[in-house]
Amino acid sequence: MPELLPYTTVSSGGLDLSAPPYELLRTPNVALLLNNFEVAVSGGYRRINGFTLYGTTSATRPEGANKILGIEPYALGVVVCVDTSVYYSEDGITWLQINKDTTSGGKTAAQMPATAALDRPNQGRAQMKMMTAPTGRTTTTYGVLNVATGDDNLARFRIEGTGGSRTFHWEEYTTGAPTGATYIENHEKHMCVVDSVNAPSTVYYSNNNDDSDYTGTGSGSIVVPEKIVGIKSFRSALYIFCDTAIYKLVNINDASTIAIETVTARLGCVSGYTIQEIGGDLIFLATDGLRTIAGTERISDVELGTLSHKIQPLLKDILDDSADFTFASTVIRNKNQYRLFYTNESNEYVTQKGLIGTLRPNLETGTMAFEWSTTLGIEVSALASGSDAGGEEVSYHGDLDGYVFTHDSGSTFNGTNIVYTYQTPDIDFGDAGLGKTLHYMLLSIKPEGAQDIKLKVSYDFNSPSLVQPAQQDVGTVSFPSYYGTGVYGTATYGSITPIKRVNLRGSGTSAAFKFSGVDANPPFTITGFYITFVPSDRR
Amino acid sequence: MATTYLAAVNMILKELNEVELSSGNFSSAVGIHAYTKDMINKAYFEIVNKEEEWPFLIEGDPEEPEMGSLYIETVVGQKWYKLKTASADIRSDFRSVDWDTFYLTEYGVTGASTPYITGELHFISTEMYKKYYRDRDNQSLYAGATTYDTPVRIFRSADSRSFGVSPLPDKVYRIYFSAWVQPTALSAHSDECVVPDVWMNVLYDKARHYLWLFKKDMEQAREAKADFKEGLAKMRRNLIDSVPDDMLDDRVRY
Numbered sequence: 001m002p003e004l005l006p007y008t009t010v011s012s013g014g015l016d017l018s019a020p021p022y023e024l025l026r027t028p029n030v031a032l033l034l035n036n037f038e039v040a041v042s043g044g045y046r047r048i049n050g051f052t053l054y055g056t057t058s059a060t061r062p063e064g065a066n067k068i069l070g071i072e073p074y075a076l077g078v079v080v081c082v083d084t085s086v087y088y089s090e091d092g093i094t095w096l097q098i099n100k101d102t103t104s105g106g107k108t109a110a111q112m113p114a115t116a117a118l119d120r121p122n123q124g125r126a127q128m129k130m131m132t133a134p135t136g137r138t139t140t141t142y143g144v145l146n147v148a149t150g151d152d153n154l155a156r157f158r159i160e161g162t163g164g165s166r167t168f169h170w171e172e173y174t175t176g177a178p179t180g181a182t183y184i185e186n187h188e189k190h191m192c193v194v195d196s197v198n199a200p201s202t203v204y205y206s207n208n209n210d211d212s213d214y215t216g217t218g219s220g221s222i223v224v225p226e227k228i229v230g231i232k233s234f235r236s237a238l239y240i241f242c243d244t245a246i247y248k249l250v251n252i253n254d255a256s257t258i259a260i261e262t263v264t265a266r267l268g269c270v271s272g273y274t275i276q277e278i279g280g281d282l283i284f285l286a287t288d289g290l291r292t293i294a295g296t297e298r299i300s301d302v303e304l305g306t307l308s309h310k311i312q313p314l315l316k317d318i319l320d321d322s323a324d325f326t327f328a329s330t331v332i333r334n335k336n337q338y339r340l341f342y343t344n345e346s347n348e349y350v351t352q353k354g355l356i357g358t359l360r361p362n363l364e365t366g367t368m369a370f371e372w373s374t375t376l377g378i379e380v381s382a383l384a385s386g387s388d389a390g391g392e393e394v395s396y397h398g399d400l401d402g403y404v405f406t407h408d409s410g411s412t413f414n415g416t417n418i419v420y421t422y423q424t425p426d427i428d429f430g431d432a433g434l435g436k437t438l439h440y441m442l443l444s445i446k447p448e449g450a451q452d453i454k455l456k457v458s459y460d461f462n463s464p465s466l467v468q469p470a471q472q473d474v475g476t477v478s479f480p481s482y483y484g485t486g487v488y489g490t491a492t493y494g495s496i497t498p499i500k501r502v503n504l505r506g507s508g509t510s511a512a513f514k515f516s517g518v519d520a521n522p523p524f525t526i527t528g529f530y531i532t533f534v535p536s537d538r539r
Numbered sequence: 540m541a542t543t544y545l546a547a548v549n550m551i552l553k554e555l556n557e558v559e560l561s562s563g564n565f566s567s568a569v570g571i572h573a574y575t576k577d578m579i580n581k582a583y584f585e586i587v588n589k590e591e592e593w594p595f596l597i598e599g600d601p602e603e604p605e606m607g608s609l610y611i612e613t614v615v616g617q618k619w620y621k622l623k624t625a626s627a628d629i630r631s632d633f634r635s636v637d638w639d640t641f642y643l644t645e646y647g648v649t650g651a652s653t654p655y656i657t658g659e660l661h662f663i664s665t666e667m668y669k670k671y672y673r674d675r676d677n678q679s680l681y682a683g684a685t686t687y688d689t690p691v692r693i694f695r696s697a698d699s700r701s702f703g704v705s706p707l708p709d710k711v712y713r714i715y716f717s718a719w720v721q722p723t724a725l726s727a728h729s730d731e732c733v734v735p736d737v738w739m740n741v742l743y744d745k746a747r748h749y750l751w752l753f754k755k756d757m758e759q760a761r762e763a764k765a766d767f768k769e770g771l772a773k774m775r776r777n778l779i780d781s782v783p784d785d786m787l788d789d790r791v792r793y
Contacts, residue, residue: 437555437754438556439556466569466570466572467564467569468558504556505557507557534556
């Protein structure tokens, strides 16, 4: 009998679009396509969750079809900026306009509709930043949310009290500079803002512990020689991301030593909306790819500093057309994930794209590294993560049509089936010159419900010189029912991580496997697979 | 229903765990799929070449009452007749002819009436014809129709494409004989294999032999070859070997 040989690989490493095909032959764990998948922290590639309307079936839009300009979890709900207004909602059904003349005493929810609006006619992309106990508001119930929306006055919103008697407070900063605010950050007891319209290279910082005053003790401003595109506090420095350089403001609380230091003058940041803190570092989209600030400080402009070299071809496309995109990013902490969405407002919903980077230890070296995947069909104009009233991490995003969604939830994209694809590189099974006939695959999969995965095997780099197998069904995978969720007579028995046998056809010197589908089924995680094959000839 | 070329090829591909072909990609098959197509034809020719008189290759209707599958009508005074009149050259001639089946009859000839003249046409060698009959037939030809007669023997032309009759025919007769056509290579996916379905496994065995050789699996190739030899012997016994004229029961009752 011919010798039936085994081959096993795990699914890890995420996308690798940079390595040449022959190098990839020996790295079967990575993916060439990993669309609408995420690298699971616990290993494997997991099809992502969908997103659901905030407010579910009764959800309403804050202000018709106007796009969501900013979003932030606050108190028991979310604050969103739309058109010339700012809204607050706790259920996604009723939206309360909060940019109102609430006076110093505030207004109750019942009074708010009749209260005069303070329109924000120049509202653009919004950033919001909380100070939970600033001077004068140390006992505020939920903290003070600073709202920066461009060439409108910097505003502060807070809710005092609870229940029906609680009051809503909206204050705008009109004392002087900054006269507007685009980027905002809470750093070392100061609220720091950049007015990109009137003073695009200046960082203003407020009084100590006071986000309501930019003229008193501890306040001030610094100027850098480039246009600022974002600011972010990280450890003891405020990093100032410019279009062609990066600086950091240090010693903000010591007037004698406060200083601007140059991190790099050789590259800049593409968009301040890409900057996030994750894994003890700052990640941002630089002009040559995604970078960490620590890496950039160490090796400046050398490409080695990028943490996205495995998806560099993809990033090059993004960078080449960066002016066309609306960037939005967030960190999903319980997944160690950095998510970056780049939405082209001219494109259809289904073509909108994003990146997911999961920080997890490298299997061989043990060092933490980002492993990447992509999204398709998630249109994001604003995105934020935070904690809900129960302390659970929750993420929200808004789209160009004015909808607000609970991000990373459900099994569809608001009712639209999720299109997903995971494709391995060509695998040579140890010998790139030897023909093999594949017999079957044992797929290690963790289903979270019913699934309908398709498998397409292609041989010899999908060579047209071979008759390639047709796409086939992976077949039913029994999934476990959990106590409290299983229904007698309906729920099935199943292993948490079942092994699914899939018979294969065809032969070649190498083979690639593509798992795909378009459905509304719950997610699943592919953790690896085992292949049996018969080696044959070297023709 | 006869097995189509596509079905035969897919039978082998399935055994090899290869992707099956469809009618859509059959003609454009490449690699091992094209090779499998070739090997089905090669196996077919291999079977055909083992015997001359496979019944599935006979020309015409072998159930003719004259025991031949086809006939040629003679022309008064004409000695030579092409075995396959429509054939342009030897590549499209009959693959083989059974020279013992030639039979002459008036039955079916226009204007003929009972009692019909009939008779076996005996095959003689060309040498024999030249030695004993050629000169007489030539004299007859020179003398004219009055000397023609009913042919009683046949002989083969030097190029084997024609047969001659002697004496020269005095009227129109039908000469029946059995012949087998050349095998035609399968080409289109819907082409039907002429080998009876029940014996297709013999063809598959030979094709598998070639494919396993291609795959460098000598053990499987050897087994397929042994299966082929055994199957071919059975096929020959069933389809060609004569049934004995007499049967004898030699058991002894005690």
